[in-house]
Amino acid sequence: MAGRDLASPALALVTCEDVSVVHDRSGVRVVALDRVSVRVRAGERVVLWGRSGSGKSTLLHVLGGLLEPTSGSVSFAGRPSTARDRATPHRGFGLGIAYVFQGSSLLPTFTAIENLRFAARYAPDDDGPGPDELLALVGLETKGNHLPSELSGGEQQRVAIARALAQRPRLMLCDEPTGHLDTDTSTRILALIDALHERFRFALVVATHDHELVTRFDRLIELGDGRIALEESKR
Ligand SMILES: Nc1ncnc2c1ncn2[C@@H]1O[C@H](COP(=O)(O)OP(=O)(O)O)[C@@H](O)[C@H]1O
Ligand SMILES: [Mg+2]
Numbered sequence: 001m002a003g004r005d006l007a008s009p010a011l012a013l014v015t016c017e018d019v020s021v022v023h024d025r026s027g028v029r030v031v032a033l034d035r036v037s038v039r040v041r042a043g044e045r046v047v048l049w050g051r052s053g054s055g056k057s058t059l060l061h062v063l064g065g066l067l068e069p070t071s072g073s074v075s076f077a078g079r080p081s082t083a084r085d086r087a088t089p090h091r092g093f094g095l096g097i098a099y100v101f102q103g104s105s106l107l108p109t110f111t112a113i114e115n116l117r118f119a120a121r122y123a124p125d126d127d128g129p130g131p132d133e134l135l136a137l138v139g140l141e142t143k144g145n146h147l148p149s150e151l152s153g154g155e156q157q158r159v160a161i162a163r164a165l166a167q168r169p170r171l172m173l174c175d176e177p178t179g180h181l182d183t184d185t186s187t188r189i190l191a192l193i194d195a196l197h198e199r200f201r202f203a204l205v206v207a208t209h210d211h212e213l214v215t216r217f218d219r220l221i222e223l224g225d226g227r228i229a230l231e232e233s234k235r
Contacts, residue, residue, distance in 0.1 A: 012078070013042045013171055013203045014063055019072030021058050021226075032058040033069070034226040040203050040219075042170065047214050048207040050223035056207035059223065060173045063205065064097050077170075096123075097171045098164035098202075100193075102179035104156040106148040112159045113144035120166040134162040138192060154185035161192060165200065172197075174206040178213070186213075 021033040033055045040046055040063070048056050061067035062074065065086025074081050086097055098119075099105070106115050116131035129137065135144050138158040148156050157177060164172055174193065178186035194216055197204050206213070214220060222230040 011042045012039045013044075013076065015039045015075045016059075016062060016069070017073050017075075019059075019062055019069040019074065021055075021062065021067065022070045031226050033062070035072070036223075036226070036228055037072075038063075038221060038228075040171070040205060042203055043201040044203050044218045045197055045216065046203070046205045046219045046221060047217040048205055048221050048223065049209065049214055050229070051209050054209075054223040055226040056209075056223055057175055058226075060099075060175050060205065060207055063171070064099060064173045096167055096169045096202075097173065098167045098169035100157070100160050100164050100172065100174040100177045102176040104148055104153070104160065106156060106159055106163070108148055111145050111147055112140060112151065112162075115148075115159060116163050116166045119163040123166060123168045126168070128168060129165070131162075131166055134165050135159075137165070137196070138162045152185075153181055154189060157181065157185075157189050158192065161189075161196065165196065169200075169202045171203045171205070174204070176207055176209070178208075178210070186210075 017037050019033055019036050020031065023030040023032060036059060038059070048059060050056050058067065062069050065083040068083040076086055107118065110118060113131055113135060116134060120131055132144070135141055138161055140155060140158055143151060143155060148159070151159065177193065178189050181189060190213060193204070193206070208214070218234050220232040221228060
């Protein structure tokens, strides 16, 4: 898989330094992130923990290039990087950043396999698993022709995970990936993400407010009111 050679523990894949995000709503300032510095190494598994409103989604959006911070800087693979660089895989760095969101973000008029094919269109040509194999990897080989509305919540999340893999991610960002699921399904989805991380070694950042989820990580970052309240490393 592309980027596997980059899965060296020493290499910082994405770094943000002194990043602040300030929203201005009709003159009211909301500081969503307050001078946050984070480094995610290639292949590392990071849990971003904190209660609702602590800034987890905002930090994921900055890392993934959905949001340009108000101040501070971000580097990807050792180079300064704008949000646009990171959000546009076929420009600039040719990155491979994939998202899994809380609810289904699948294209509703595309079948499961079409969702994967669509996501794979900018992925590098390599000998990694194709859309059919990825769908089988998440246990949905018989459901490729189903529309998202014909799948359960857990199945939709499996498709979303397979779709993320179709982009050959070096960085996978999961924003409360089990937020809409029951406990059993959540456990299975997290086990699946773990197994895929073991196999493909992308850097993984999982945002959650659920204590239960905080079991496996290399680094735990706790956010509180837009600041890093605690950081714990297992390496
Ligand atoms: N577009 C926005 N406009 C104004 N405030 C925002 C916006 N996005 C997020 N916020 C605020 O920033 C803070 C952090 O939000 P968020 O990153 O979504 O937290 P979390 O994901 O941890 O729940 C919250 O106070 C939220 O209300
Ligand atoms: Mg959030």
